[in-house]
Amino acid sequence: MTDHPLTAAVLLIGDEILSGRTKDKNLGFIADYLTALGIDLREARLVPDVQEEIVTAVNALRARYTYVFTTGGIGPTHDDITADAMGAAFGVPVDHDPEAVEILLKWFREIGREPNEARMRMARVPKGAVLIDNPVSKAPGFQIGNVFVMAGVPKIMNAMMDSLAPRLSRGVVMQSRTVEFNAGEGDIAKPLGEIQAQYPMVVIGSYPFQSAKGFAANIVLRSRDEAALEEAFTAVTALAERLAPKG
């Protein structure tokens, strides 16, 4: 547990998300995961399978946030260039890691696959990297500096998050309360803005939707200061009752 704010960014790597062919499911998973650990996700970027783009993005993000989590591009095919991009970003060579080689050779023996050159590419990591265990399909991810490099396939990525989580510092978990309003945002806005001004330690967001009864909104309050959160929650709840349709 630390008193400093722990921050993070996500870097999604892959042409298939940019083309629309694959719909990303990793960002939301990582966002939930980090929120539960008290780590603030502050930014995300999506870049194509182009080394220069990956290098620029990861260097911008790792300088700015406590942690960076990347997904995609660590398989055996020609379009899997994330390991080389991370080597270029950190200015270190990329080579076969003895521990990763051992894991893969054992796995290929078990499943009766030939450990050819392409498959063994998955054991290549930048110098100084520490492996991230992959209980699903064995080929490991890796951590270099404050950057965690994971697979793009959601099932594998999710398992890798569990593997690396013990290495992360944990912050005070952000608490949240939600108040549903049966009123339009336009009626909520002014008094809600006044409550926000009164409780600067609470971040208040307004998310409108259409209910069967008409305009509605979820007002979400988030804070690490529990006392302030409860006071603001009481004020917002009273406002919701005041604005509710009479009858």
Next chain:
Amino acid sequence: MTDHPLTAAVLLIGDEILSGRTKDKNLGFIADYLTALGIDLREARLVPDVQEEIVTAVNALRARYTYVFTTGGIGPTHDDITADAMGAAFGVPVDHDPEAVEILLKWFREIGREPNEARMRMARVPKGAVLIDNPVSKAPGFQIGNVFVMAGVPKIMNAMMDSLAPRLSRGVVMQSRTVEFNAGEGDIAKPLGEIQAQYPMVVIGSYPFQSAKGFAANIVLRSRDEAALEEAFTAVTALAERLAPKG
């Protein structure tokens, strides 16, 4: 139709996606939409409801790509700061737009809502902006320069894309072919890499999955050069047949 490559970036704005509370659905929709128009989505970013972050991101993206599409932050509440952020990014004042005021006043009359200060904030746009029609809930989006500013609610955003689409140039649509392999990526990688090297005008991606029969992968070929695409597709199809399990 233009011979120059048309490029685009998406900027998602909103704390609720970063916290994991809301799972983004807009990126995939815009990606599919642009692909169908022959416009290449090259990058996406997600930033919080913080003016400085929005300004930095939109200025980086609008300088680099033909178009930028933003979602989120154009409602009536205190956390809706996108119009002001765009004004700051373009260095222009933000004020009530007469056309937007008229649209909103008419709408509020029709639905019997009071046109209060908060609601009329939704008529504020940066100087020089052109409105984007919102057939769902009337409050318009706007275009300033090459930046299209849309709502975050998917139903509204989708309708705004239809409204603004006639303003976009169209490129040669990227064609794609998919070949399913009943083989592991590790066996596909080397010969596939050779086909990729032979057809540089075709972007070949490999997306592994587990089928009932074991390891499998979808190989996706994308190109604007139809002849090259067909040749590469023939070569990849032959490879899939060669690698298919015998029996």
